Amino acid sequence: MLLCVILLSATSALGALRMELPENAVNGRAFLVTVHSDSEFPVLLKWDARELMVNPVQDKDGYSAIALLSLPRDFSKKSVTVSAIEEHVSGTDTVTRAVPVKHKKYREQHLNVNRKYVELSKKNLDRHYGEQAVVKKMLSSLQVERMWDRGFLRPVNGGVSSEFGVQRFFNGKPRKPHSGIDLRGKTGTPIKACADGVVRIADDHFFSGNSIYIDHGQGVVSVYCHLSKFLVKEGEPVKKGQVIGKVGATGRVTGPHLHFTLKVAGVSVDPMPLFSEKN
Ligand SMILES: [Zn+2]
Incomplete structure (x- = not known):
């Protein structure tokens, strides 16, 4: 594209x-x-x-x-x-x-869900806020030099089960729009880095489960969530196409898939138009 x-x-x-x-x-x-x-x-x-x-x-x-x-x-x-x-x-x-x-119009999705899945305990909310603070701090100290190049690699080949930007409503109440894409994959499917970069976070988070954040420099960050296994550590440099972890169902999910977010200059964008090749 x-x-x-x-x-x-x-x-x-x-x-x-x-x-x-x-x-x-x-x-x-x-x-x-x-x-x-x-x-x-x-x-x-x-x-x-x-x-x-x-x-x-x-x-x-x-x-x-x-x-x-x-x-x-x-x-x-x-x-x-x-x-x-x-x-x-x-x-x-x-x-x-x-x-x-x-102007692209993004889809709406209305779901009726049991309240216990929507309302969080204070302990879990506090944990989530703590994790958000760690992510925010990381995003404020990104590498200046560009490590990515034109054409990003799709991290798994599976089809898209939920596209970027979908506005979800739970019991009529709006939630945050979908920040990335969900890619289909069985537990254990290898996940590849979409570009060269440095792993900045590899940790277990409340909502997103086992999550990896890669800093690609010049404001580009990729995020891989719900992993069953980490194959890289924080601080480790990675190459485009390197297997960094395995698909799983950790965090608040109903089944195994890869949630993939691409942040560019501080905002989440649809990664699909940036993929130039399958993995
Ligand atoms: Zn998702």
Whole structure:
């Protein structure tokens, strides 16, 4: 998907700073930006009240960097304004461009469930808040350098049993929209890392069971939940395609599957358009 989009360019009035952007962006999805420059100074990308610093590297025409930006599932504006800002010794070079947004409507799912499965004890709630704090802290200290490359690997081959962004209602009450995808797989099915990175969390969490968080650098994090087995440890570097664990049914689930979340620049996005190959 990322490779086949029509690319439009925006060039600054004075310098050589230039951005390639897709024709459209979509709410709940990531989009690729390529920055071209004539120097290796860092470039600050700004969009939707967020920012990301990238470091251009030398290529055949000068210097360039790729980055994934993202729009939240509930982004409702007609376009998103993207700016690239480069500080030179002689001044600041800026390019700005508006990218039209195609609005995707995500499905709703209404379920009637026994109250005991919805309401949590104080002990379990406290445990959940403690785990959320650990995740939040990790997400605030990500690696700056990019370790991922275009084309992510689907972690298991099984079909999608629940897609990204589904808004679930339990007994009429809205829950958080589905932050990732559920992929079918029997207990014991090998799970592969979707890109190169470093394991930042490998631990048992209340809702998501045995969970692995991989930091791929430059704001990209992948999350694998409900595992029956860990095959990597916290702090360990991993390669794209490396088996990191096995599918299971740990945490609050009704059966074995892989819940997979991809976070890009602080928001969860639909990983499906980013997969370029099966594993
Ligand atoms: Zn899920």
